[in-house]
Amino acid sequence: MLTLFKTFNLRYLAKHKLRITTIIFGVTLGIIMVVATALVNQSILRSYHSLVDTAAGKTGLQVLSNTRSGLPASIADEVAQIKGVKAAVPVVRSDVFAFINGKQAGSLLVYGIDRKKDTNARSYEFSAGRQFRAGEPDAIVLTKAWANEKGLKTGDHINITGSRGFKEFKIVDLLSDTGPAHANLGSFAIMDINTARGLLNKAGKIDQVDVVLEDGEKPNIVQDRIKHKLDGRAEVEIPATRGTEVQRSMESMSIFLDLAAMISIFVGAFIIFNNLEISVEERRYGIGTLRALGLPRKKIFTLVIFEAILLGFIGSIFGVAIGTLLANLMSTAFADAILSFERIRITDLGVTPQIFILGILMGPVMAAIASMGPAMRMLRVAPLEALRPFETAWRPRPKTWKLVVSALILVIGVGSLLIFVYVLENNDKLSQNMQLIGNFILASIFLTFLGSVLLMPHLFLYPSGSKGRAHLPYEWP
Amino acid sequence: MANKVEVKDVFKTYKRGKAEFHALNGISLSIKEGEFLAVMGPSGSGKSTLLHLIGALDKPTSGEVFIDGVSLSLLGDDALSQIRREKVGFIFQQFNLLPTLTARENILLPLRIAGKSSRETERYADEVIEAVGLTNWSSNLPEEMSGGQMQRVGIARALAIRPSIILADEPTGNLDSKTSEEILNLLKDCQEQFKQTIIMVIHDAKAAAYGDRIIRLKDGQIDEEVEAYSANLI
Ligand SMILES: Nc1ncnc2c1ncn2[C@@H]1O[C@H](COP(=O)(O)OP(=O)(O)OP(=O)(O)O)[C@@H](O)[C@H]1O
Ligand SMILES: [Mg+2]
Numbered sequence: 001m002l003t004l005f006k007t008f009n010l011r012y013l014a015k016h017k018l019r020i021t022t023i024i025f026g027v028t029l030g031i032i033m034v035v036a037t038a039l040v041n042q043s044i045l046r047s048y049h050s051l052v053d054t055a056a057g058k059t060g061l062q063v064l065s066n067t068r069s070g071l072p073a074s075i076a077d078e079v080a081q082i083k084g085v086k087a088a089v090p091v092v093r094s095d096v097f098a099f100i101n102g103k104q105a106g107s108l109l110v111y112g113i114d115r116k117k118d119t120n121a122r123s124y125e126f127s128a129g130r131q132f133r134a135g136e137p138d139a140i141v142l143t144k145a146w147a148n149e150k151g152l153k154t155g156d157h158i159n160i161t162g163s164r165g166f167k168e169f170k171i172v173d174l175l176s177d178t179g180p181a182h183a184n185l186g187s188f189a190i191m192d193i194n195t196a197r198g199l200l201n202k203a204g205k206i207d208q209v210d211v212v213l214e215d216g217e218k219p220n221i222v223q224d225r226i227k228h229k230l231d232g233r234a235e236v237e238i239p240a241t242r243g244t245e246v247q248r249s250m251e252s253m254s255i256f257l258d259l260a261a262m263i264s265i266f267v268g269a270f271i272i273f274n275n276l277e278i279s280v281e282e283r284r285y286g287i288g289t290l291r292a293l294g295l296p297r298k299k300i301f302t303l304v305i306f307e308a309i310l311l312g313f314i315g316s317i318f319g320v321a322i323g324t325l326l327a328n329l330m331s332t333a334f335a336d337a338i339l340s341f342e343r344i345r346i347t348d349l350g351v352t353p354q355i356f357i358l359g360i361l362m363g364p365v366m367a368a369i370a371s372m373g374p375a376m377r378m379l380r381v382a383p384l385e386a387l388r389p390f391e392t393a394w395r396p397r398p399k400t401w402k403l404v405v406s407a408l409i410l411v412i413g414v415g416s417l418l419i420f421v422y423v424l425e426n427n428d429k430l431s432q433n434m435q436l437i438g439n440f441i442l443a444s445i446f447l448t449f450l451g452s453v454l455l456m457p458h459l460f461l462y463p464s465g466s467k468g469r470a471h472l473p474y475e476w477p
Numbered sequence: 478m479a480n481k482v483e484v485k486d487v488f489k490t491y492k493r494g495k496a497e498f499h500a501l502n503g504i505s506l507s508i509k510e511g512e513f514l515a516v517m518g519p520s521g522s523g524k525s526t527l528l529h530l531i532g533a534l535d536k537p538t539s540g541e542v543f544i545d546g547v548s549l550s551l552l553g554d555d556a557l558s559q560i561r562r563e564k565v566g567f568i569f570q571q572f573n574l575l576p577t578l579t580a581r582e583n584i585l586l587p588l589r590i591a592g593k594s595s596r597e598t599e600r601y602a603d604e605v606i607e608a609v610g611l612t613n614w615s616s617n618l619p620e621e622m623s624g625g626q627m628q629r630v631g632i633a634r635a636l637a638i639r640p641s642i643i644l645a646d647e648p649t650g651n652l653d654s655k656t657s658e659e660i661l662n663l664l665k666d667c668q669e670q671f672k673q674t675i676i677m678v679i680h681d682a683k684a685a686a687y688g689d690r691i692i693r694l695k696d697g698q699i700d701e702e703v704e705a706y707s708a709n710l711i
Contacts, residue, residue: 003589011577289573292534293634294562295590297554383534383561386573 027315030268035323112196288386312367410451487540515688566635
């Protein structure tokens with residue numbers, strides 16, 4: 001069977017490099033987008049988690065400094081007096097760099113917190129249960145995930161950049177993987193508020209007040225009261241507004257990627273279907289000969305399917321590799337464009353085992369399905385068909401009007417999408433109407449897809465059809 | 478001696494538009510093991526059709542074909558395929574070579590299909606290649622060969638697996654008279670040396686005389702049947 005595969009299938013494939021390249025390309029095309037989408041979606045999901053479970057916790061409003069120097073610490077007590085405020089939690093916060101054994105170990109978002117008041121806003125879960133004492137000068141608590149990643153454990157030391165150079169800290173405890181531990185994708189640390197002030201040279205200052213509202217209070221009403229009271233000394237924001245904005249753009253990005261993946265699967269599948277069909281039909285004569293020489297039906301079937309699976313597998317390998325690359329490019333661009341928030345960061349995208357297996361299996365499965373039809377048809381090739389190649393030879397007859405119509409649909413689809421994107425960028429009113437945008441994009445993507453699908457057979461069937469005769473060894477009288 | 482092949486009251490009907498056309502019109506025939514039968518007849522008389530039915534390449538519309546006493550009509554695809562690859566060597570009128578394989582690969586193909594590719598079987602195949610005069614052409618593709626050479630590849634392919642039945646459809650149609658004679662002698666050797674049963678369709682009466690018996694088809698029926706020595710006398 002293997003020698004037969006080598007002589008019959010591989011020899012054909014070697015002679016039809018363009019055909020097999022096209023099939024492999026079809027598989028690769030589908031898988032690139034699936035892998036890339038899965039990877040980017042995964043990281044979007046992770047960012048989303050970090051958004052939902054961030055350090056904001058139960059915070060309903062945030063009082064933020066409108067200057068770099070921070071707010072006076074007394075402002076927290078002032079806010080706490082306002083009607084509708086259950087608790088006003090002071091926070092000193094900063095992005096710092098961490099060094100382990102003199103080596104850069106990445107950035108950390110550090111919260112300096114007042115342990116007693118902070119429980120109103122956030123619930124921490126300390127894995128060793130030790131936490132830190134109020135005012136403990138060199139104590140830091142990291143997230144378990146970050147510590148594991150850097151190979152650190154409780155009791156180890158870590159250097160942090162502060163306003164006066166390095167300062168050494170002792171890791172006194174770790175945060176279990178819940179709630180605030182997801183903040184900044186785990187690159188998050190807490191310490192006593194006074195320790196943080198010392199580190200960052202912010203004596204008597206805070207960076208924000210996290211406001212927890214009384215039950216049933218409406219955020220925007222309390223927001224107005226605080227604004228009124230502070231009278232321009234600080235900004236008052238609803239943390240969720242930032243969140244929903246980012247969330248919405250992440251959702252639409254995710255939907256767009258899903259659509260793109262779907263389309264490329266369709267187009268990829270179509271290329272595979274078409275070309276496998278041709279590559280098998282082209283060998284009808286040879287298959288008839290093999291039947292006449294005594295090869296049973298089921299072995300013909302095996303030869304056809306096995307060949308498709310092999311091509312699908314090769315396509316899969318390319319697809320996973322290029323898809324991973326593309327995902328990294330996309331998420332970088334994507335992070336720059338809409339997620340340029342300090343709190344949300346797209347992490348490096350590595351292929352998880354699930355996505356790898358999905359990508360590697362998809363090609364062979366897709367190709368096997370695509371080859372099922374032609375393989376079934378080859379089962380019915382009678383031995384005598386080899387003797388009458390021209391009666392049964394399968395030659396597609398492309399019709400010009402079909403070519404024109406499908407090209408036209410494709411042009412309308414692509415064109416309308418481009419025009420729409422242009423109009424959108426220059427028209428604020430239109431860009432507010434999400435539903436209209438959604439429907440229009442869907443319609444033009446559908447037209448693009450329809451056009452490409454209809455056009456495909458003309459692009460691929462025609463050249464082979466005209467060549468159909470060339471490789472028969474003799475002319476039929 | 479036992480009948481190697483038996484054809485019983487066989488009809489083969491093709492539809493041509495609405496009309497029916499009888500390519501074979503009630504043929505009965507027995508061929509003994511080791512016999513050399515020559516089949517003659519005008520173009521369109523059903524010679525190839527008869528050979529296809531005996532070679533299990535096609536099914537009769539009615540009637541039965543027996544090989545070694547087994548009716549082909551009772552067999553499924555696996556068993557018919559087995560007969561095609563193990564019992565029958567078919568020399569096609571139109572050669573039917575695989576264009577992507579070299580001459581030798583085409584000739585070894587039946588051995589590979591049957592899973593009988595070994596040093597011993599391939600040595601016999603190489604002997605056949607030599608006997609048909611293709612030793613210097615064995616690594617050429619069909620498209621690089623003349624009609625006569627392709628025909629000889631087809632002959633070698635049918636003989637390489639040393640089948641008990643050789644069905645030859647005009648095996649010398651594209652050959653010059655000297656090569657024709659060599660091929661006919663080769664077939665005669667097969668009969669004498671390995672007791673292979675041979676059914677050969679042939680136009681030329683002199684070539685037909687290589688057979689032990691000659692039948693003449695006309696309009697899908699046996700028109701005339703003679704022993705070869707008497708044909709020689711004619
Ligand atoms: N698949 C088919 N469909 C319709 N008619 C067919 C088919 N195969 C053969 N025929 C017809 O059956 C008749 C017998 O054909 P066959 O090939 O057996 O003739 P033949 O005796 O071998 O002729 P030749 O000497 O030209 O090879 C011919 O008239 C042919 O046209
Ligand atoms: Mg004929």
